[in-house]
Amino acid sequence: MEKASKKKTRNTKRSSEEKMTKSNETEVETEGPNFGEHITYDVLRMIFEYSTIRDLSRAALVCRSWNEAAKKEKQTRIWPRHFLCNFEPGEANHHSSRSIHDDLFIDPCIGLVFFGRHLKSPIHNLEFWVSDCLYDHLSRRINSITIWNYGLMYDGIEKSGNVVCGLFLPEIPGVKIRLFSMDMTDIKNFRTDTTQKIRDKSARELCGISPDEDNIKCIMFFLNQNEDDIVANMLNIKHILKSFHRTKAEAPNSPAKIALWGGMSLNMRAYVGATGDKNCTETAAVAGISICGSGVSTWSIVLNYRIRTKAQVEKELTTFRDAVKLQKHSVGFMFACCGRDEKWFKERHVESTIFRKLFPNIPLVGSFGGGEIGTSTIPHECSKGILHEYATAFLIITYGSVRNTK
Template identity: 25%
Template sequence: MEECVADEEDKVDCSTSTPSTDFLTSVYDVTRGIFRHLPIRSVDSCSLVCQSWAEISRFTKSHRHTIHTLTYPPDPLSSTTICSNLLHDFDQFIISYINNSLWSIPTLALVVSTNILASKGFYSSPHSPPPSKYTETSNLTRITERFDISQALLRHLNKSCKMLTIAADGIIASTENHQSNEIESDDAIGILFLPHFPPNVLGVYPFEIPSNAQIASDMSRTELHRFLGSVPDDVSIRCVIFFFVQRQSYAVGCIKKLLEYYPSEIAIIGGFVDKISYDDRQIHPTRTSYDACGIVITGDKKRLHIGEILLENHIRTREQIRDKLMKLKDLECDHSISFAIQISCIARGSNYYNDEQNVECSEFRKLFPNTPLIGVFGNGELGHDYLPNAKQIITKQQAGKNLFRGYSSVFTLISLHL
């Protein structure tokens, strides 16, 4: 995970809520200092003690902006790892993580899963009603329920947290200790938890596009914003992350409109995957088929820096990868936090690098040791070289030629300066 606590926390005036005596002020400061070292679940528990602790809890949570990543199972590429499909085991893993490691309240969970695990889901342990002297053991009923990934995870998250779930042949996932793996054939899940940020720093707008959506050629900028996650009209879109399940999708028309309204100041990344699912925690009376989903990123250019690099087919060595990734280093500075998205062609896995695993994500990790990284191996990629200081203009007519790729990898780094 990556953490940043606003400097204003140490400047807050507490005189309105605590007596002015030195002793009580010191107690308040000590308590606040202790709260700063507690995971979010413990902070919530402390808020129930008294009014003063409840106020400190609210203050503590409002100043936390921690980005988390985790992988299930924790060491997916180990020869001794067996991914349990029992719901009980997954529950225990998530509960332990939330209780001990979750630092901020998540507002969005981006979940990537290998197809093999997405198709299996999780199963509740067969259980039996309590035996009694009137019940014969042979007649006990055994019940097993299946939970898909979103059903299994949402049970543990706050009701305000939305979830975007992507299933693909392979995924890129990171542990809470910043170990990243490219997982091509094993059962595994990667999760990126994004907390709430001040809107002027980072706006996150998840969206989904129905299969029957029509992208009108005269769609206005306001309509486009509403279509892509209901982005406010007075806010500029900085980056869009797309996940498509259909190549011949009306959703592709969104890209042309984005490049029409943002010809030189937007990063676009995406991939063609096998399954998508978005849960905004609202009740939907009817089921709708969707061709695409994704995330719109907004934010002030002075505080939100976004860069994107493309590893094309001819880039095949670690040195070449490192040289290209170095172009993103300018986005980092002191007191910044960041996260990154990797979209790779399924053909750029270990076979591409003579059976060596984790080549591309490990080179990223050397340069960005503390940056949460998540991604997928897709059946086609969407991306381009986009660097804040480079002059580049991509017109609507060039969109298909310059953005849709094959046998490539795309890395997008999103860096926040708080």
């Protein structure tokens, strides 16, 4: 009996100690402020303004209120994001594809990436890009085009070599942005001996545009020089583009001019994230981006081979600036002939520098190629036609609320 009594006493003491321990743990857990109760929704939004997209995605997993605040913050971020990176190992400003992703403050849905290269070297950075693909780190929803060419430009600086620049756009209210690609079969099968109505319908299908879409603003169109039959089928390509660009004499009831912009690349990859496949290693004969909707405006101009001096460039781009009506968010693109370099103007960075001087708040990215595609959305005598040589094509995409730029 005495042993049973001692055993019962020990069990009671142990039970009491366990209760005391649990009580102390509870007190420790509840000490200090309860941040979940004291951080209001408005405070969360203020904090999230300084968070990258990666951090916002993590914060959204905390609880329902954080998820809502993070989601609303993402929806406000509709500005473009452009970047310039040096991929040369050992350089002081060396970057990785991962670093581009980690610095993003927007959730991109479409991207356009340009590689520069040395004129006498092979496309040596192709293998690097595939091995450290940027799209391995981005959302599966993003669609993008990667272009290799003779050089690139970024905010007034023209470069070649193992560098890359690019631009991402998020989803924009009232705007439909679609990536499209074509193989040589699509181009060869485009019928040029039919009525204009049938050609227009076929061209819309190839460019991912609905047949009843009546608010087409821009077609960005790129050709892959690496495809053997691309030059032999230029007539069909011209007819595809002409479906989106006809003069008033040809189509008196046509709506406002559609901006066409692009050119020839040395090599090209199209990445369609919606499929879930990493198919950016597949080449495309033709790839592009169509932009439609009432929430965006586009402006373009072509400086052809007659524009040969710095004064002429400034005059033409000043006329362009005076015609453009900018909105809250804008981005500029430039596609120039590789021959329009310092040998053409007797100095470097002429056209890109003048553009940045006239549009100081607009980011500029682009490429130097061997053939240009472009139309002018403003009255302009020096840029008739669609396909050009020794020319430079500029494009401005602007969206958001209208602002006074004068």
